[in-house]
Amino acid sequence: MYEPSTNLNDYLIIGGARFRSRLMVGTGKYKDFGVMRESLAASGAQIVTVSIRRVEIGAPGHTGILEAIDLASYHLLPNTAGCRTAEESVRVAKLARAMTESSWVKLEVIPDAKYLLPDSTETLRAAEVLVGEGFTVLPYIPADPVLARRLGEAGCATVMPLASPIGSGRGILTRASIEIIIEEAAVPVVVDAGLGVPSEAAACLEMGADAVLVNTALAEARDPVRMADAFRKAVEAGRAAYLAGRMAVRAHASPSSPTAGVVRAPDPEVPA
């Protein structure tokens, strides 16, 4: 008898912390905080990303997203989005730690505004500094298996290879490289960026990714709350499929019904 509870011990473990959900979500681009809050709840996500920005001088009462998120319900993952160099990202990470009172940081070093592709060497440099300063570092990276290994060796808590450019909704364009990263990784692999629909998130988990992070796919859906629910189910399904172990791929068909005892048309040549 199938017991769903056999999966109860299946946790995502990052930096020593355990999480039931393997779906991380961003808080950007929602049309209002109400829809955002409902979407976060529907996603079942426990890890939620935020950005760190300068307070607008001369805009009294400006407190950003702080009052819109139930801080007790989510593990905040502040990013260093907007940073173009290792120095900028280290600076923002320190401010993020002071802001969130958590040492987790999603490290993003992105000099290019068109494709928002991360800078590998600056990311590695920043990661080394931040790990040295006690941060739990989750670096956003190109789907480069060698870089992923170097970041793991440097003490990063995860690697977050991109599926396709941020906010593009183009799905998994880097599949072959992500498969190698998953195969080789000593730290959890979180596929981040570019996922557009739940089937793509399911595919990542089926491949053996430990988690996925989505934002635009939810925020820009016609119904973000329903889409968040759909992603939650897809991530659960993909993880269950990975644990179940997929069938082998064959070159030819293999009938599912018995080949013996098939009823044929009566043959006039053969006497009854």
Add this chain to the structure above:
Amino acid sequence: MYVNGRTIQYRDGLTLYQLLNELAIDHRAVAVMHGDEVYRRGQVPDVPVAPNDVIEIVTMMQGG
């Protein structure tokens, strides 16, 4: 002083805490970098500031 990339007029005796008050910024909602020092949300001290200090006052915003 340079506060969030803007020039703000310095005056004698000004402290970091007072600066936030004068800018109508709730110190419980922001983290502050003052030179190399970083102060946690809600823990901005009454330390003096100097005319050429670089100060960053940040909060949490939406992001992915």
